[in-house]
Amino acid sequence: MLFRVRRLLLRSDRFLTDAALRVECGRVVEVLEKPGRIQGKTVDLDQGFVCPGFVNAHAHLELGGLAGRLTATGFVGWVRELVEARKSQGKADFARAFEGGVQRLLATGTTCVGDIDSSGVCEERAAPLRIVCFREVLDAGDPVRVPSALRRIQRALPKKRLFQEGLSPHAPYTTSPELLAGCAKILRRRPLPVAVHWAEIAEEEPWLLRGEGPLGELLRPPSTPLGQRGLELLKRSGLLDGRLLLIHGNHPAREDFERIARAGASVVHCPGTHRFFDRSAFPLRDYQRAGIPIALGTDSLASNEDLDMGREMELASQSFPEVEPREIFRWATEGGARALGLGDRLGRLEAGFEADFVQHPHEPADAREAVLALMGPARALKSWVAGSEVRTNADA
Ligand SMILES: [Zn+2]
CATH class of the missing domain: 3.20.20.140 (Metal-dependent hydrolases)
Structure with a gap:
């Protein structure tokens, strides 16, 4: 599964615009920059920005x-x-x-x-x-x-x-x-x-x-x-x-x-x-x-x-x-x-890490703006854990 992301904060100091995450078996296997035309099944995340949970x-x-x-x-x-x-x-x-x-x-x-x-x-x-x-x-x-x-x-x-x-x-x-x-x-x-x-x-x-x-x-x-x-x-x-x-x-x-x-x-x-x-x-x-x-x-x-x-x-x-x-x-x-003993699997988005990520509503231009947008009461548009979209009671 490929997630095409308009704004992507991979970790505190790495921000990409127009990128994609390839996810297999619940993990990120590849981060693509400016991927161009993509064949196959994709999820488009145009709104807001995506960052690690x-x-x-x-x-x-x-x-x-x-x-x-x-x-x-x-x-x-x-x-x-x-x-x-x-x-x-x-x-x-x-x-x-x-x-x-x-x-x-x-x-x-x-x-x-x-x-x-x-x-x-x-x-x-x-x-x-x-x-x-x-x-x-x-x-x-x-x-x-x-x-x-x-x-x-x-x-x-x-x-x-x-x-x-x-x-x-x-x-x-x-x-x-x-x-x-x-x-x-x-x-x-x-x-x-x-x-x-x-x-x-x-x-x-x-x-x-x-x-x-x-x-x-x-x-x-x-x-x-x-x-x-x-x-x-x-x-x-x-x-x-x-x-x-x-x-x-x-x-x-x-x-x-x-x-x-x-x-x-x-x-x-x-x-x-x-x-x-x-x-x-x-x-x-x-x-x-x-x-x-x-x-x-x-x-x-x-x-x-x-x-x-x-x-x-x-x-x-x-x-x-x-x-x-x-x-x-x-x-x-x-x-x-x-x-929590999960430092080699969680906390950032890169190849080998769990596909645990969240879409937030703001539209930052860089890593610093993205982090500042997260300070204060947070609101997630959608969340994925191990590559699967998480359904909450609010979705029911
Ligand atoms: Zn306590």
């Missing part, structure tokens, strides 16, 4: 039913509200939220998402976009709960189209070292991407080091404090490597940067959640200086207004006006792909 590296789609319901401004109060609100939600609510989330992602130009699955809804369902399903485990730091926490993730998930398995030990303060070790053992047999909420709030460190601080309102104090920081715990358990996505990373220590860079792990910044909690500046420049790859995520609707990566790019650009917009687009595409 966004890769949202961190979401909790199942929490969509809590949109606008949590109002506490502090993190500990918010978690307490979240735990309480979840009690009123059943599997059907999580499934409805998941479906709604998938539709919203597609409508705003995302074709791949790293979704944290606590309810089991994501692992059970099929979706028309690419999903890395991170099965979440935690034991609130209580080793007695380790066997039951591990039981759910012992067995690999069955293979499904557009679906990949991942693992998410929730956070160093909600997972005992025994649980982290259990996860590491599983990962030795199954090399999966691993997502961990890390250094999201400053209060994690005093809790882990000394069992002190406001996290004691949520967790039972350990008889002996762990005496180690979060990254140390991840490293000791063998989880700090190139498969690790460090979610948030708002409060790293100085010595963390080199360790993360050496391990090849990615940091996922969630601008909407950052704004929701009115957090101090994300330490972007330190990560960049260390050469640590950045990805963007929407996080959940319990702490964000939307699942729109265009909006996340705009928020990131407002926080870091000195960063070239095409760099921010790279975080939202190639950065997310790399973080």
Whole structure:
């Protein structure tokens, strides 16, 4: 199948006018410039421009039913509200939220998402976009709960189209070292991407080091404090490597940067959640200086207004006006792909990459204009995943 495209953004710095994508078996096999007359079956995409689908590296789609319901401004109060609100939600609510989330992602130009699955809804369902399903485990730091926490993730998930398995030990303060070790053992047999909420709030460190601080309102104090920081715990358990996505990373220590860079792990910044909690500046420049790859995520609707990566790019650009917009687009595409372990298949359009692309309504003249058009509320005209046009509920 050949897609003839009037305006084509292949990656952050490559824009073509009058081009074509040859797609076979769900992948791009050739990019043609000025192809002239074409024989055979073609799809003409004259309107707007086409670009790689966004890769949202961190979401909790199942929490969509809590949109606008949590109002506490502090993190500990918010978690307490979240735990309480979840009690009123059943599997059907999580499934409805998941479906709604998938539709919203597609409508705003995302074709791949790293979704944290606590309810089991994501692992059970099929979706028309690419999903890395991170099965979440935690034991609130209580080793007695380790066997039951591990039981759910012992067995690999069955293979499904557009679906990949991942693992998410929730956070160093909600997972005992025994649980982290259990996860590491599983990962030795199954090399999966691993997502961990890390250094999201400053209060994690005093809790882990000394069992002190406001996290004691949520967790039972350990008889002996762990005496180690979060990254140390991840490293000791063998989880700090190139498969690790460090979610948030708002409060790293100085010595963390080199360790993360050496391990090849990615940091996922969630601008909407950052704004929701009115957090101090994300330490972007330190990560960049260390050469640590950045990805963007929407996080959940319990702490964000939307699942729109265009909006996340705009928020990131407002926080870091000195960063070239095409760099921010790279975080939202190639950065997310790399973080999810799909960097050699997703995030740009070139031979050998998945044919995951989106048609947007604007008519830019070059790469910079195209990226600027994507900043802010995004609207996809049509989306293709693995070369097939994705039908959404809105099309029905
Ligand atoms: Zn999260």
